[in-house]
Amino acid sequence: MWKYIKKYIHFMILAGLCMILEVTVDLLQPRIMSRIVDDGVLGLSTGGVGDMAVIVRLGLTMMGLVVLGGTGGALCSVFATIASENAGNGMRKDAFRRIMRFSFPQVDRFGAGALITRVTNDVTQVQNMIMMFVRGMIRTSYMFLGSIFFMFSLYPRFGVIVLCALPLIAGTMVLCLSKANPGFAKMQAQLDGINAIMQEDISGIRIIKACVREAYEKLRFGRANDELIGTQLHVLVIFAFMSPMMNLFMYLVVIAILLVGHIQAGAGGTTPGAVMGAVTYTTQLLNSILGLVMLFQNISRGSASWKRIKEILHTEPELADGTFAGDAKVRGRIEFRDVSFAYPGTAKPVLRHINLTVEPGQTLAVMGATGCGKSTLIDLIPRFYDVTEGAVLVDGVDVRDWDQQALRDRVSIALQKSELFSVPVAENIRWGDEDADRAGIQRAAETAQADGFISAMAQGYDTPVAERGMSLSGGQKQRVSIARAVLKKAEIMIFDDATSALDLKTEADLFQALDREKSGVTRIVVAQRIATVRKADRIAVLEGGTIAACGTHEELLASCPIYQDIYNSQMGEGDEDDGQ
Numbered sequence: 001m002w003k004y005i006k007k008y009i010h011f012m013i014l015a016g017l018c019m020i021l022e023v024t025v026d027l028l029q030p031r032i033m034s035r036i037v038d039d040g041v042l043g044l045s046t047g048g049v050g051d052m053a054v055i056v057r058l059g060l061t062m063m064g065l066v067v068l069g070g071t072g073g074a075l076c077s078v079f080a081t082i083a084s085e086n087a088g089n090g091m092r093k094d095a096f097r098r099i100m101r102f103s104f105p106q107v108d109r110f111g112a113g114a115l116i117t118r119v120t121n122d123v124t125q126v127q128n129m130i131m132m133f134v135r136g137m138i139r140t141s142y143m144f145l146g147s148i149f150f151m152f153s154l155y156p157r158f159g160v161i162v163l164c165a166l167p168l169i170a171g172t173m174v175l176c177l178s179k180a181n182p183g184f185a186k187m188q189a190q191l192d193g194i195n196a197i198m199q200e201d202i203s204g205i206r207i208i209k210a211c212v213r214e215a216y217e218k219l220r221f222g223r224a225n226d227e228l229i230g231t232q233l234h235v236l237v238i239f240a241f242m243s244p245m246m247n248l249f250m251y252l253v254v255i256a257i258l259l260v261g262h263i264q265a266g267a268g269g270t271t272p273g274a275v276m277g278a279v280t281y282t283t284q285l286l287n288s289i290l291g292l293v294m295l296f297q298n299i300s301r302g303s304a305s306w307k308r309i310k311e312i313l314h315t316e317p318e319l320a321d322g323t324f325a326g327d328a329k330v331r332g333r334i335e336f337r338d339v340s341f342a343y344p345g346t347a348k349p350v351l352r353h354i355n356l357t358v359e360p361g362q363t364l365a366v367m368g369a370t371g372c373g374k375s376t377l378i379d380l381i382p383r384f385y386d387v388t389e390g391a392v393l394v395d396g397v398d399v400r401d402w403d404q405q406a407l408r409d410r411v412s413i414a415l416q417k418s419e420l421f422s423v424p425v426a427e428n429i430r431w432g433d434e435d436a437d438r439a440g441i442q443r444a445a446e447t448a449q450a451d452g453f454i455s456a457m458a459q460g461y462d463t464p465v466a467e468r469g470m471s472l473s474g475g476q477k478q479r480v481s482i483a484r485a486v487l488k489k490a491e492i493m494i495f496d497d498a499t500s501a502l503d504l505k506t507e508a509d510l511f512q513a514l515d516r517e518k519s520g521v522t523r524i525v526v527a528q529r530i531a532t533v534r535k536a537d538r539i540a541v542l543e544g545g546t547i548a549a550c551g552t553h554e555e556l557l558a559s560c561p562i563y564q565d566i567y568n569s570q571m572g573e574g575d576e577d578d579g580q
């Protein structure tokens with residue numbers, strides 16, 4: 001944590017100094033008050049005649065000290081807040097950056113809900129801990145030691161009484177904290193669960209309503225919430241019992257002081273003012289101990305959270321970056337060399353011994369039954385996952401040796417599930433090329449057959465898109481995603497079933513436009529429809545994780561039974577046999 005704190009250490013030191021000022025003033029007050037009582041009110045040193053001048057003088061001194069202490073306290077809060085907020089900000093940014101570098105399996109392992117809790121709530125807990133540490137640690141420990149010291153200075157026996165009570169107080173504190181401690185880690189984990197449900201349910205609200213699952217989801221959310229409340233209550237009850245116990249011990253101390261004071265004041269050993277001062281110090285001591293309890297509570301909670309943030313910060317991105325940044329010799333060649341792949345944590349391979357080459361400028365179509373591994377196959381090209389065996393080569397270089405950014409710069413991809421962001425349409429397309437101007441964006445949209453509907457919208461390219469593209473139809477979303485892929489100046493284009501929601505005419509227009517605008521670009525098209533793939537240079541048919549056949553439409557039609565089956569099943573659509 002030092003890494004995040006050290007930059008703001010000067011603010012923490014300033015906060016500490018201001019706090020010392022505030023506590024010093026607090027500690028001086030009872031001492032002055034006891035003099036006001038003894039000398040000003042009772043006149044013990046002047047034969048029983050009170051002295052108004054002493055009362056006024058010391059009263060004004062007390063007021064001045066209050067102002068000074070208050071200023072110290074306020075400045076302490078300001079400096080401590082600056083330090084803790086900035087340290088938290090640094091942690092949040094680093095955690096976010098780290099998450100962005102995680103591989104997909106790493107994101108899956110943490111879970112989106114847990115990652116969100118860690119970057120938000122856990123960081124806030126750590127911020128609180130830093131804040132409380134700077135303010136509370138100095139305040140409580142100084143107040144604690146100061147009160148004992150001043151009690152000794154007022155009358156040593158008062159100090160001894162307090163020291164006798166300390167083991168009891170410390171024992172109770174340790175017991176309560178050890179009982180409450182596991183609750184803090186549990187609370188954060190339960191918060192993860194709540195966030196995960198919230199996230200899933202809000203993004204899936206449509207399907208929840210369509211399947212009439214509101215009641216079930218309410219129950220699920222309610223159960224997760226109840227569990228959290230149960231843990232919170234458990235911790236609260238422990239601390240709720242702890243405060244009265246502390247009070248009890250301190251009142252025992254007060255009674256003992258009053259008894260000893262009563263005996264000793266009569267015998268001339270101490271004065272009423274000193275007894276009064278000692279009682280006030282006892283209260284301050286109690287406050288400091290309660291403060292200490294709060295502080296430990298905060299530290300326990302903060303350290304549980306810090307452990308969780310550290311898990312993110314210390315998780316090394318699984319995909320080690322290579323150094324190859326690309327050269328100009330070969331552009332757009334893809335080779336799968338004896339590739340096998342199983343998803344991390346699963347035993348069954350999705351792909352087995354795939355050998356496949358796509359030459360620059362060629363179009364390869366990939367077909368196969370749903371779930372046979374088409375998306376998995378193409379995910380290996382931009383290295384979303386690492387192969388289990390064999391190698392994927394782009395431009396003749398193993399993707400593991402590529403600098404990841406350079407590799408992904410060369411690949412533009414329209415995913416199966418089009419992901420849009422809540423920014424205007426133009427901005428969504430601009431993700432493909434940050435430097436593109438409006439004309440470039442429009443040209444890409446025209447190629448993607450999206451210009452028509454975008455221009456027809458009230459605000460055209462400036463129309464805001466709802467979160468996750470909810471304000472657009474399935475086919476519109478796909479076309480915006482394709483426009484984004486078209487805009488990117490990449491030598492490899494991948495369409496993962498990215499045209500499935502388009503009607504056949506629009507799809508045919510799209511591929512014609514792509515042939516015109518993006519000739520020379522290597523293209524991989526995953527699709528279910530013969531109409532989409534028939535013009536490809538080659539079509540690979542995947543089955544059971546292996547390539548069952550690979551060839552042109554005509555070759556496969558003549559020799560591949562699986563392809564023939566697909567063809568025959570789609571004949572009824574009326575567009576397969578017209579040679580379009």
Ligand SMILES: Nc1ncnc2c1ncn2[C@@H]1O[C@H](COP(=O)(O)OP(=O)(O)OP(=O)(O)O)[C@@H](O)[C@H]1O
Pocket residue numbers: 343346350368369370371372373374375376377416497
């Ligand atoms: N992240 C993942 N973790 C574990 N298994 C996965 C993961 N993603 C996919 N799979 C499994 O891998 C297999 C292949 O999935 P993939 O998405 O590649 O199929 P697909 O051919 O693209 O199917 P579709 O045509 O439906 O898009 C499936 O059996 C699926 O259950």
Ligand SMILES: [Mg+2]
Pocket residue numbers: 374375376416496497
């Ligand atoms: Mg798929």
